[in-house]
Amino acid sequence: MALSGLWEKYRSSWGRLLSTAAVRELKLRASFDVDLLSRWRIVNRVAAGTIPDCPNCTNICCAGLENVVSLRLRDIARLIDLDRTDLMTKKKPNFPASMLAERPGLGELVASELWRTLPVLRQTGDLKVCAALSKRLTCTLYPHWPLSCERFPYSLSVVRRQVTWGSRCPSEKRDPTFEPRRRALFQAALDAYDERVKDAVLLTHARPALDELGIGAWLTGPDEDPFEDAPKGLPIIR
């Protein structure tokens, strides 16, 4: 994939520091940890054989404003390849201040430059249903679904060096035969983090090349408003 080739060009930390773009690299490092994960240091705290029990779940995580899917560069490239760019939007939702106060993780995400720059999956209707969800409640993108869906509900804390079960998923099932799926979810949680690092590096150093790949058209520029029009009557944090 062309995006992988682009990453190979920029993956050397020293190469970036010794380049003419060193100032950009230093600015990036001032606000972002650019190291890929040392995977052997991360512990999987989810109990053995435990995976989500989606068929018996009453809380559909593919709907709801708070569940809007933030996309990575790899997700954008995939949607372009699949000819499903109709699912993407550059306009991020406005979260009510109360929702951000209740969910510090969401507040942290919204404050980040990556959230501002990268697109999200479109949501439809008052229930804010993901545009990729079929009427039969299946994901029309599977198995090429976004990285954050691939790892859900497993959640990585780099500071604590662990992967845990995310609080937004209330339904689990446990059996030794689910162990391969548990391992895949753990791996996906680590992969999602590394893709975030790659995005920060490529957005800092390779914007013209991303434009050439057709990805740039889906990125929000510094002078563009990244948000949907604010709904009237709700206190909004931007």
Ligand code: SF4
């Ligand atoms: S909340 Fe968890 S169990 Fe429910 S549909 Fe989502 S991933 Fe599946």
Ligand code: SF4
């Ligand atoms: S992309 Fe698929 S799994 Fe992810 S929120 Fe949308 S419908 Fe659900």
